[in-house]
Amino acid sequence: MAGTINRDDIAAVRERAPIEDIVGQHVALKTAGVGSLKGLCPFHDERSPSFHVRPGVGRWHCFGCGEGGDVIEFVMRMDGLPFAEAVEYLADRAGVQLRYEAGGSARREGTTGLRKRLLEAHRIAAAYFAEQLGSPEARIGRDFLRERGFDRDAAEMFGVGYAPQGWSHLGEHLRGKGFTEEELRATGLMSEGARGLYDRFRGRLVWPIRDVTGEVIGFGARRLHEDDQGPKYLNTPETALYKKAQVLYGLDLAKATVRSERTTVVVEGYTDVMACHLAGVTNAVATCGTAFGSEHVKVVRRLMGDTGGPQTKVGESGARVVFTFDGDEAGQNAALKSFQLDHQFLAQTFVAVDPDGLDPCDLRQQRGDAAVTELLAHRVPLFEFVIRTALNSHDLDTAEGRVAALRAAAPVVAGIKDRALQPEYSRRLAGWLGMDVEAITRAVTDAARARRAAPGEPPPSTGAIPAYQDEGPSRPNPRDPVVRAEAMSLGVLLQAPREAASDPVGALVLRDLDSSAFTVPQYRAVFDAITAAGGPGSAGGDWANAVAEQAGETLAGIVSELAVTPLPHDRPDALGHWGGTVLARLMDLSLTRQIADVRGRMQRAGEGTEGHQAGFAELIALEKRRRSLRDP
Structure with missing residues (x-):
């Protein structure tokens, strides 16, 4: 090819x-x-x-x-x-005639030569961007770096550069070096419009992304100018060189330490990698425009030598992986996703989160290099962080909250790879919850039994976080009526979106439906992918695949499951009305939860207070919406 x-x-x-x-x-x-x-x-x-x-x-x-x-x-x-x-x-x-972005159509003709040309184009582009960082126009980029504690030497160390404003500066530079239009298309450095190729990166601070050998294979670019309508960070698209699911920024600089210390520190951004390395944490890497996934696991394991025989126990490989996350909800969600990958390592996995929510870049800027190393020194096991996150999402002052927290945390304890640690964390969980160790042990045992259930039978739902499974993304309990309603609604939106949107009730629901209607995190993410794909109104012949692409590798299996689960109806002519009814049921459940929340706020506020009056007005509006669904 x-x-x-x-x-x-x-x-x-x-x-x-x-x-x-x-x-x-x-x-x-x-x-x-x-x-x-x-x-x-x-x-x-x-x-x-x-x-x-x-x-x-x-x-x-x-x-x-x-x-x-x-x-x-x-x-x-x-x-x-x-x-x-x-x-x-x-x-x-x-009978589809394929076109190739780099030109030509021979199956493997010139593949090696093309790769060499693409690498050369990236080397030239990296040098060009680095040179432009010293231009008067790039002052805004230099200020960005200086404000975050990075001087000229730091910029040179990481090859940071600047892509000038304008449409064809880099393109003309590469053409002057003899690159053809076909080669420029294949680099990923260009975008294409009605008038031809133009620079993909314009008016941005640029980081070269290198493979493990040090070859530049792509770029990440940060928005600087207020009139830039593009995303905050813009990366190279998928090319013959650049596969984001397999790339880790900073790996070329970190590989020696990763190998010698058999420890990898995974941070969230380019500036975090810079801050860590400058602070002496030279085994830090980051993903490039995507979440840490299975392919990254393989890269890291190969470098660390995270291997062992059939009798090797967890932690005996001697390798460690430390994840750093922001302290906000997004950071907690990232930790939960990383926990789903934990079983793919023999290495011990940890998480390091600053109590004030600072990332390594901000931490170094505000408190110095020592604060970065101290952050990593206070790491905790990843599963402990996940347990704590589950507990923090419940009101432990009530019996109901403690029981719900136990249901959320028990599957995590059951999923700890080192079985010798499970009794210890059962005791700790009992202390955190103020419950008997025997009750905790029973819950953990039940959760472990559910994990060993027959294929196709997912373990019970755990509330705050999904139940942990050995393979693939964890799934919620299909016996839960709320879960069934949410799954069925997504099945309608994936399998019959236009029919549901054509039904009056379905159209009414879709007008107001958002991800807050879904209580299952995976289903909420799938709905977000549906929205990102254009929403049900834009569904075409390749609709489910478009949603799967937006959902990403981790959720693609759930999209497939929802898209192929047979819908319980046998009258295609009535599919629209049935779909509208299913969506109405979902919205009804969501409104019921909202009404319960409002009533609770009113009760806590007390009669006669402004909070009670505001809640009453909100309650009337919600009740009216719910009646419109029940009696259309």
Whole structure:
């Protein structure tokens, strides 16, 4: 292959390669309700069929092993092909003529030569940006660095540069070095509009992103000017060189310490990496525009030598991973996501959070280098931080709150990799909750039993955080009626969005529906992905795949599961009305929770107070909205 495949052509392959025909070559599919097929999963042994295909949404999912995806991912798994070759295979079958962003169409012609040219273009671009940092226009960038405690030597150490304002400065510079338009397209340094190529990075502070060998493979750029309407941080798009799920910023500088100390410090941004290294923490790295994921785990484990035989116990590999997060809700959510990856390490995992919520960059700026090293010295085990987070989200002064906190924390204790630590943390949890150790031990044992349940049976919901599982993202309890209502609503939005939006009640709900209606964190994130994909009103033929792309790798399996779960109806002509009813039920539950919250505030405020009066007005409005749904 001579370059990356055009995204529109990939979408065309998904639409024109019937998933039921491709899967049907390997699996005997039978009807499983309207618009659904099922058969025996080709990826694990099973006696009864749990592998479902929904041709209408172009997705498949196995409710036994949890695997799922689109037609391309099926071919990749089934035939062991990399992504590009799977697309080419399907394109040949579907009659889709593929275009390659780097030009040409030969399967592997010139691949090595192209990579060399792309690396050269990035070296030249990095030098150009670094030189521009000294220009009068770049004063705003120098001020940005200085205000955060970074001088010229620091900028040179990390290769920080400045992309000048204007549309073609870098492009003309590279053209002057002999690069063709096709090569410029393949670099990811250019964007393309009606008038041709133009610079992707303009008026921004720029960090070169290097692979483990030190080669520049991409850039991250920070917005500086108020009239810049782009995102705060803009990264290189996916290219033949740059795969964000596999890239860690600062790894080229950190690798020696990571190997020698067998410890990796994962921070959240470019300036945090700079601050750590300048403070002497030279094993710090950061992800680039994406969450820390499974591919990053593999990179880190290889570098640390986080290996062992079948008898190796947790922590005996001698490796450590320390995550730093902001102290806000986003930081806590990042910690929970990292905990889901914890089982992929043999290494001990820790988290370091400043009590005042400062990140390493702010910490160094305000308190000096020693504060950064002190932050990491006071790290705590990741699972302990997750337990504490679960407890903090409940009112431990009430019996109900303590019971809910126990339900949230017990699965975390059950998920501690080092089984020898479980009794100790059961005792600690008993102390934190003020409950008998025996009650805690029973709850942990029940949670551990749920984790060992038969495939396809997720453990009970834990409230504040999802139940922990050995493989894949944890899932909520499907027996919970609220969970079922939320899952069914997302199934409607993924499988029949236009029909639901055409129903009067469905349209009424969709006008006001937002992520706060979902209590399950994963479902809330899937709804956010639906919104990011344009919302139900923009759903097209590749709708579920578009949502999965927005959701990201961690949630893609949940999107597949929701998109292929058969909807309990058998009248396609009534699908819109049924979908509207399902969405109305979801909104009704949300309004009921809001009404309960308002009544609680009114009671605490007391009759005759301004708070009580304000709450009463809010209560009337909520009751009116709920009646409009129940009696449309």
